Amino acid sequence: xxxxxxxxxxxxxxxxxxxxxxxxxxxxxxxxxxxxxxxxxxxxxxxxxxxxxxxxxxxxxxxxxxxxxxxxxxxxxxxxxxxxxxxxxxxxxx
Ligand SMILES: [Zn+2]
Numbered sequence: 001x002x003x004x005x006x007x008x009x010x011x012x013x014x015x016x017x018x019x020x021x022x023x024x025x026x027x028x029x030x031x032x033x034x035x036x037x038x039x040x041x042x043x044x045x046x047x048x049x050x051x052x053x054x055x056x057x058x059x060x061x062x063x064x065x066x067x068x069x070x071x072x073x074x075x076x077x078x079x080x081x082x083x084x085x086x087x088x089x090x091x092x093x094x
Contacts, residue, residue: 001067010066011059019059022048026063036064 002010007023026035035044041061049057087093 001070007063007066011062014062015055015059017055019052019056021052022056022059023063026060036067038064 004020004023004027007027008018008020011017011019011023026032028035034040041064045057045060048060
């Protein structure tokens with residue numbers, strides 16, 4: 001998953017604003033699992049909308065999406081490494 005700094009960078013590129021308060025809230029180590037619970041997305045996006053406006057709520061949803069994308073790209077890299085190692089073990093080339 002991207003770091004808070006990376007999330008801020010992505011928000012800046014996407015919107016021109018850092019939304020640091022959104023990303024810090026999301027990745028607070030003591031509450032991280034609860035705050036990434038996809039079944040609570042409606043509840044938390046309403047909370048962000050009331051507190052900081054609709055754009056902040058959108059950045060909250062985008063944070064979840066960016067975390068998911070980060071996980072999947074790691075998965076692809078990890079699987080590729082396994083495939084490469086297995087091919088090398090058997091003396092095969094890609
Ligand atoms: Zn996160």
